[in-house]
Amino acid sequence: MSLLAVGAVLEGEHDYVIIDGNVEPNAIDRIGYFVREKAARVLAVTVMPGPQLRNAVSECKTLKKLHPHLIIVWGGYFPTQHWDVCLKADYVDYVIRGHGELVFKKLLDEFKNGFEPSILRGLAYRNATAHTPASNPLPAIPHPDELPDFPYHRVDMSNYVRPTFMGERTMPHHSSYGCPFFCNFCAVVNLVNGKWLAQSAERTANTTEILVKNWQVNAVEFYDNNFFTKQSRVAEFADRIEHLGIHWWGEARIDTLLKYSENTWDLMARSGLKMVFLGAESGSDETLQRMDKGGSATVEKTLDIAGKMRQYGIIPEFSFVLGNPPEPEKDTETTIDFIKRVKKVNPQSEIIMYLYSPVPLSGELYENAKANGFEFPETLEEWVSDEWQEFSQRRSLTLPWIKDPLTRKVRNFERVLNAYYPTSTDMRLTSARRALLRTLSAWRYHTRFYKMPLELQVLQRFLAYQRPETSGF
Ligand code: B12
Ligand code: SF4
Structure with missing residues (x-):
């Protein structure tokens, strides 16, 4: 795109x-x-x-x-x-x-x-x-409504239709640029500096219809940084595509969605909205503040949206950023416990866990990282080293404030969590296999004994089930 x-x-x-x-x-x-x-x-x-x-x-x-x-x-x-x-x-x-x-x-x-x-x-x-x-300074963002449509004829579109849990023929689109927030761990801020501009609901619906008519798409993923920023656009879009009978996915902020009316939720559910990616980020209000999460983000709201989406049968996909300085261990503990509360409210919730990986953006987190000795590479050759490739994919084990036991703890918890609640996006996992995984992991999940889950590791290889983090980005 x-x-x-x-x-x-x-x-x-x-x-x-x-x-x-x-x-x-x-x-x-x-x-x-x-x-x-x-x-x-x-x-x-x-x-x-x-x-x-x-x-x-x-x-x-x-x-x-x-x-x-x-x-x-x-x-x-x-x-x-x-x-x-x-x-x-x-x-x-x-x-x-x-x-x-x-x-x-x-x-x-x-x-x-x-x-x-x-x-x-x-x-x-x-x-x-x-x-x-x-x-030179960043350019102004061009208004997506004033830009021409994607020249799809320039590529072989059959390469880009793929099966997902939403539909056999899924394709992506991008209908808005930017995001009006300034979360200080997020690369989007450096690209758009707090601006958000979107195509109209009508144009977005028309493009969706073109994808359906020309490539028989039955699901669309909207990769917009913040598809749901404006309620009226989303409601109109949902209304316009209902007749297409497709499924769709997008990214949103929790506090924004909590302000939506029941009418909009109804429209979204009826139009085939299947899953929404949400930046829950942390199980601690203090960390949310440190992240400049902005708006009115709180952990209570994460629980509220989990409940709300359960009511409408739309799956929340919560992304968490763990291991934040200055107290990465405590931060991780708190968020792990919180994730279990989220799962209680809505067991279908998908959980994606990342380790905090700084972006060059002023804010308390980056300042803390620098104070801990963090520095970005100075050459491209260093950036493409194994160590920095891991960093780019947000799974670095060598950040100065992340010690080995912490990363192991996160991985172990992830393994237990994904066995007790196998992801709903896994198209291969039968209900018998789900039940087996759940039974074997229950004691660990409830007693909080996540250490060395070797039996689950073996089972994961044997059943080849999908772990949610592989679907995240
Ligand atoms: C689609 C996507 C993917 C796809 C990529 C598919 C592909 N093969 O290209 C998948 C799912 C595979 C993916 C994977 C990853 N992604 Co990704 N991805 C996105 C996403 C959601 C949309 C990108 C997109 O297509 N946008 C639509 C187009 C129109 O916009 P655009 O890309 O921004 O392009 C505009 C400008 O950037 C610029 N531009 C871009 N390229 C060029 C080139 C030239 C020459 C010019 C002039 C201008 C220009 O102009 C364009 C038009 O305005 C963005 C977030 C987002 N919403 O933008 C994250 C995002 C780019 N991904 C990100 C990350 C971290 C990754 C991964 C490293 C994740 C991981 N843990 O492994 C991997 C790395 C993939 C790789 N191969 O290297 C981060 C980057 C963070 C950062 N620090 O910079 C983002 C910003 C998500 C986020 N919010 O954190 N990703
Ligand atoms: S709301 Fe999401 S996209 Fe926007 S700045 Fe924060 S993390 Fe980035």
Whole structure:
């Protein structure tokens, strides 16, 4: 979707192709072909932290060696935050920060005319004389309603329809940019700085209908950072898609959803809303405050929404961030106990646990992390090391404030929890297997004896059941 968004504004203005390294085995060869045979001058790469970064580094290095004149531009979450580190590598020529489709188009226009990089908002570049990285301010977010539709004809869409527990033919969409909050552990803040702009309910429903009609989709996942920010948009959207008979999924804030009327809940349930991803984050109000969770977030509200969604048969998928400094052990204990309360209120709740992994964003958490000796890598080579890849995927075992017994404790608890409450999104787990897992894990769950659950580890391998964290991001 990142590349479809960037491509959409180039249609009819610049010649381009989309090459998706996730599905094309010979991406480098294809890029080489376009450089050699079609005189392609610019390679634009979308980069998330984690495995995508690792591929981007090795492939851009190779491409720059093979084609020194190819201009390589990086965009997306990773370069937006770590633009200076990216520009220290000689295989990255420019970084575009934030929602960058219009900035990128402008950059291509400027390449034709010769330009002064310091005036293009959203562009980070190497200073011509000192060769040091420099960045202009973030660009304004383009209004999603004023942007063209995704140019689906540019990719083979059959690659992107996949089975999920919501439907045999599930596809993603993204209908809004940003989020109006400033949680200080969240990378979204660095991309949008508290802004949220959305496509109308009508346009979002029309796109959904296109996915259904053209690709026989029966479920849609909305990857918006905060799909549910505006109640009237959601209610109208739900009303407009009810006749499609699909299932759908989105991400929300708990306090926002608690303000929704019964009428909106009714509409959402009737329109096929199956599951909502919610940032519960912590079992402690004190930690929620430390996170600048904002709005009116409290742990009581997490319990309230769990109950509310049970009433409507919509599954809450709660994400928790554990191991927060300055007292990671106590923080983790409190949240583990709280998760059990959530499960009591709504046993269907999905639980996703992450370890706090800082983003470069001012706030108490990051300040605490730095005071504990945390520092981001200074080169891309370090970022792609095993240690920092684990960090990017939020399972680092080497953060200065996280000691081994703590990570083991979280993993053990996770194993017991997932056996006692196997995830409802697992399509392979029969009810007999669920019952077996539950029986074997019950004593541990109730006595809080999570240590060394070897029998569950064996069972997990044997039954190959899905653990919820593999479905989270
Ligand atoms: C879809 C998604 C995924 C998919 C990726 C599918 C794929 N192969 O690309 C899956 C589920 C696999 C995934 C996995 C992960 N993800 Co992810 N993912 C997302 C999600 C929900 C949507 C991204 C998206 O498509 N948005 C729609 C498009 C239109 O917007 P966009 O990507 O932001 O693109 C715009 C700008 O960023 C910019 N831009 C982006 N690329 C480029 C490139 C150029 C050249 C230019 C000019 C501009 C530009 O312009 C675009 C248009 O405005 C985001 C959160 C979000 N809502 O954005 C998280 C998010 C990006 N993921 C995140 C993470 C952490 C991960 C994982 C590391 C998680 C894990 N524990 O393993 C993995 C790593 C995956 C990898 N391969 O490296 C984090 C990044 C946090 C951070 N510190 O930066 C995010 C922000 C979620 C979050 N809130 O924490 N993810
Ligand atoms: S509400 Fe969610 S998306 Fe918005 S800043 Fe907080 S964690 Fe990030």
